[in-house]
Amino acid sequence: MKNKGIFAAVLNMIFPPRCAFCGEVILSGEKACGKCSKEIKTLNLTKRMVLPNLGKTVFCVSPFAYEYKIRVSLIQFKFYGRRDFADVYAETMAALVQKQFPEISFDFLTSVPISPKRKQGRGYNQSELLAKAISKCAFLPYNECLIKIKENREQHKLTEKERRTNVLGVYQVINKEKIAGKKILLIDDIVTTGATLSECAETLYQGGAEFVACAAVAQVPL
Ligand SMILES: [Zn+2]
Structure with missing residues (x-):
């Protein structure tokens, strides 16, 4: 040895x-x-979002519902430093993406950014860890495409209506040349109303992306 x-x-x-x-x-x-x-069932949840300014429809797929053990595990992953859980969720997410978007050959993955201040406080961006873990399973490159340019309130503390306004104009494309004409898979940890993913997807489309689809670990039952 x-x-x-x-x-x-x-x-x-x-x-x-x-x-x-x-x-x-x-x-x-x-x-x-x-x-x-045995207990945790892999589901096939799809959230349909219509982008308010472009009218385009974007889908987000999730293998789990945000409840019971998945909820406890995601809280550990997001707030208590369990970065290693990214690998646990990644395989299931990669398989679901391949199943749900079989006709799309994505150029790369990207993730929903958090503000530099929050990243410094937490030490990591959980969605970026996820996207990088999925990138290894799906043999797709990872690119950082978006930055958060405004500090806003935490989405999970707001109502549905407030969530939409809270994310408006919060994200910006880092380099338009990198995303022009590209098919992008956008990764987040939890999808609730879809306000954050919609805003990020719209920012990517406005930056010239050809196609955007999303995947999250879990969907909050509304
Ligand atoms: Zn167990």
């Missing part, structure tokens, strides 16, 4: 891999314990 192997084995003993949904110790290489794998 090489040093690297010994190191990994010792790490596994001190910090054994745990199920992303209940915290049970699992075998290395597994993503969830047997109980959760």
Whole structure:
């Protein structure tokens, strides 16, 4: 066994891999314990969004509903530093995207940005981690395309109507040349009303993208 192997084995003993949904110790290489794998159903949820200014329809696919164990797991992922959960969700998301958009050959993936201030506070952008993990499963490149140019209130604290106004003009394309004529898969963690994804998709279309579709880990049942 090489040093690297010994190191990994010792790490596994001190910090054994745990199920992303209940915290049970699992075998290395597994993503969830047997109980959760049986309990958590992979769904095929689709949210249809109509972009207010362009009139285009954009779809967001999600393999899970935002409830029970998925909700607990996503809160850990988003707010409590469990960056490793990105890999747990990515495989299922990549498979669903391939199933739902079989005729689209995406040029690359991108993610919903958070403000630099929030990224600094949290240490990471959870949607970017997801998009990069999916990029590995789906063999597609990842490109950072959007930046958040205004600090706004947190969407989950607002009503549906407020959410739409809250995101208006908040995002900007980094480099139009990079997205012109491209088919882009936009990634977010949770989709609720779709206001954030709609605004990002519209910004990408206005920047010259040819096609935009979205995927999120979970959809909030409204
Ligand atoms: Zn479990």
